[in-house]
Every structure is written in C-alpha cells, then in structure tokens.
Amino acid sequence: xxxxxxxxxxVTPFGADGDVAETVLAExxxxxxxxxxxxxxxxxxxxxxxxxxxxDYTRVVKTSVAATAGNVPxxxxxxxxSGRAYARAAAESGADGLLLFPPYLVSSPTQGLVRxxxxxxxxxxxxxxxxxxxxxxxxxxxxxxxAELPNVIGFKDGLGDLDLLQRIILTVRQASDREFTxxxxxxTAELTxxxxxxxxxxxxxxxxxxFAPEIAxxxxxxxxxxxxxxxxxxxxxxxxxxVRLRDVQAGYAVSLxxxxxxxxxxxxxxxxxxxxxxxxxxxxxxxxxxAAGLELAGA
Numbered sequence: 306x307x308x309x310x311x312x313x314x315x316v317t318p319f320g321a322d323g324d325v326a327e328t329v330l331a332e333x334x335x336x337x338x339x340x341x342x343x344x345x346x347x348x349x350x351x352x353x354x355x356x357x358x359x360x361d362y363t364r365v366v367k368t369s370v371a372a373t374a375g376n377v378p379x380x381x382x383x384x385x386x387s388g389r390a391y392a393r394a395a396a397e398s399g400a401d402g403l404l405l406f407p408p409y410l411v412s413s414p415t416q417g418l419v420r421x422x423x424x425x426x427x428x429x430x431x432x433x434x435x436x437x438x439x440x441x442x443x444x445x446x447x448x449x450x451x452a453e454l455p456n457v458i459g460f461k462d463g464l465g466d467l468d469l470l471q472r473i474i475l476t477v478r479q480a481s482d483r484e485f486t487x488x489x490x491x492x493t494a495e496l497t498x499x500x501x502x503x504x505x506x507x508x509x510x511x512x513x514x515x516f517a518p519e520i521a522x523x524x525x526x527x528x529x530x531x532x533x534x535x536x537x538x539x540x541x542x543x544x545x546x547x548v549r550l551r552d553v554q555a556g557y558a559v560s561l562x563x564x565x566x567x568x569x570x571x572x573x574x575x576x577x578x579x580x581x582x583x584x585x586x587x588x589x590x591x592x593x594x595x596a597a598g599l600e601l602a603g604a
Contacts, residue, residue: 308343308344308378308486308508309343309344309508310341310342310343310344310525311341311342311343311511311514311518311521311522311525312342312343312344312345312346312488312508312509312510312511312514313334313337313338313342313343313344313345313346313511313514313515313518314346314347314349314350314351314352314510314511314512314514314515315330315333315334315337315345315346315347315351315352315369315515316333316351316352316353316515316559316562316563316566316573317330317347317348317352317353317357317361317365317573318330318333318571318572318573318574319573319574319575319577320574321574323577325357325361325364325365326573326574327364327368329571329572329573329574330365330368330369330372331368331369331371331372332372332571333515333566333571333573334347334368334369334372334373335372335373335374336518336571337514337515337518338372338373338374338376338377340514340518340519340522341518341522342377342514342518343377344377344378344379344380345369345373345377345378345379345380346379346380346381346382346404346510347365347366347369347379347380347381347382347400348362348365348366348369348381348382349380349381349382349404349406350382350406350558350559351512351515351558351559351562352365352382353559353576353577353580354382354384354406356576356577356578356580359387359390359391359394362381362382362391362394363394363397363398365381366379366381366394366395366398366399366400367398367399369381370398370399370400371399378401378402379399379400379401379402380400380401380402380403380404380434381395381398381400381402381403381404382403382404382406383395383403383404383405383406383425384405384406384407384408384409384425384436385406385408385409386408386409388405388408388421388424388425388428389424389425389428392425392428392429392431393428393429395429395431396429396430396431400431401431401432402431402432402433402434402458403425403429403431403432403433403434404433404434404436404461405422405425405433405434405435405436406436406438406441407436407437407438407439407440407441408421408440408441410440411440412440413440415443415444415447416447418441418443418447419443419447419450419451422435422451422454422457423451423454426454426456426457429456430456431456432456432457432458432459433454433456433457433458434457434458434459434460434461434486434488435448435451435457435459435460435461436461436463436490437460437461437462437463437464437490438461438462438463438464438490439463442464442469443460443473444473445469445472445473445475445476445477446476448460448473448476448477449476449477449479449480449481452477452480452481452483452485453480453481458484458485458486459485459486459487459488460473460477460485460486460487460488461487461488461489461490461510462487462488462489462490462491462506463490463491463492465491465497467500467501467504470487470501470504470506471504473487474487474504474505474506486508487504487505487506487508488506488508488509488510489501489506489508489509489510490509490510491509491510492512492551492558493512493513493544493547493548493551493558494509494510494511494512495509495511495513495521495524495539495540495544496540496544496545496548498524498528499528499536502528507529511525512558512562513544513547513562513565515562515565515566516562516565516566516568516569516595517565517569517595517598517599517602519599519602519604520539520543520595520598520599520601520602520604522602523535523539523601523602523603523604524536524539524540524544524602527539535601538601539598539601539602542597542598542601543594543597543598543601546594546597547561547591547594547598550587550590550591550594553587554581554583554587556576556579556580556581557583557587559576559580560575560576560580560581560582560583561583561587561591563575563576563582564582564583564587564588564591565591565595568588568591568592568595569595
C-alpha cells in the first residue's frame, strides 16, 4: 500500500438533526476519489475527529471505505484516551491505516509520547502514521525508536519547525534503511510545500482538495512539474488570501473548508461545537478566493 499524489481529507457531513449524513459523505468521498485523490484520510482533523463519538466514527469510516471502492487507501484518525478503541473500530470497519493524533490536552515527557504510540500500535496490525502537532513534540531519537515498530510507517509534521524535522529525518534514515514516509501536515499545507520539498518531504495534507480539487491538483502538478510561475501565482493569489482568512478566527481551518464544500454545491451541514461556522462576510470572501483559484487553475 503506497500513498502518493494529493491526499484528500474529507469533511464529515451532518444533517439538519445534527447526525452524520452518510449518503452525503459517500458522495463527498466518491467525488474526491474520482477527481484524483491519492489517498483518503477520513475522520481526521478536517473531518472533526474531535467531535465524533465511537458510533459516529465507525459509521464515517465504514461509509468512506465503501465509497472508495478499493481504489485508494483509506486512513482514519485515532488517538486520545480511547485511542485503542478507535484503532479497533477502524480495523473492523475496513480502514487501511491510522493517523494517530496527539493525546488530549496534556503535556507529557518524550517517553510518555513514545509509550502512547506504542500502546495504540500494539492494539492493531494496521499501518500507523504518527502526527506531531500541538502538545505532541517528538525528539529525533524518539521518532527513530518508533520507526523500529513494524506497523509505524510514517511521521506527519504539523509543527513547522524545519530544523527539528530535518534532524528527525536524518536520525531516522541513519538508524534504519526501512521505508518510512514523512508528511507535511501543516494547516493549508500547500503554503509550505516548497519549504518541505527542500527537505525531501513531498507528501502533504490538502484540505483545499475537499472543496476545490481542481485547484489542489493544479498546484500539485505545477510544483512537481517545476512550473514556478503557476506555483507562485497560486500561492500568492489563492493560498495566501485563504490562509489570511483562515487566521481570522480559531477553528476556521476546519469550518472554512466545510463552507467551501457547501459553496461548491454539496450540503454537508455546519460544524459541531466547539467550532463555529464562518460569518456571512467571510463566506462571501471565501467564494471570491475560490473563484480566483479556479481561474488560475483553468477550471
């Protein structure tokens, strides 16, 4: 199983009653796969993993797996105090792998983080990607230790500390010659793709793909094909304005994406608390930003 290309992080649709809208989710995932996603990461950050109980989560994973029809790998989120239960549910629901989120809230010593990962990894045979973000900050030596576990296959960085990430990469590569994949997991990752590619990290999360796959794919083709002019244009006229809007309010990294999906014609509902849906003026601005990106992408 190999991840490649643009990685799709679908939102989790909710109906008017607040329940998971499985039919809409199936359509959302199927559209993304048809558009050319290289992998589906369901019930993750963009999919409001934090707001899904185990029953919701199981339905989301099962629906996503069915909607991909085996065409691309499906990874699902896991973590927190119930990380092992979510890992079991993911395996039973047909997921191909897990993205392990940081433990809830608490700061912890490095060896506590290592044991946290090992605890979940021991619960399942599914391939597991460790997510460095927020309160989960790993040392190079800790990542090298985790990379020895047969089902820990990758490391996703959401800190943006390139000096630390370079040291992690070098330490892991020095310790082992096994295949181990590094990911750019920054919010709106495309903005930092050129910097991460300088470290040899080519895979990245694309929240934009959820609502504008045409733009996400145009950027991917431009950056991998060496089209510096289009890469710069998309970064300057689409991604930078999007990031500025994202930073207006906490939680917009998710709720703006969901608003974008609605703007593109799929009613995925609003976000669950504690997130809030974007203000009307921000949705209008998002619509203009998307229009500019589509024009650049030739869509």
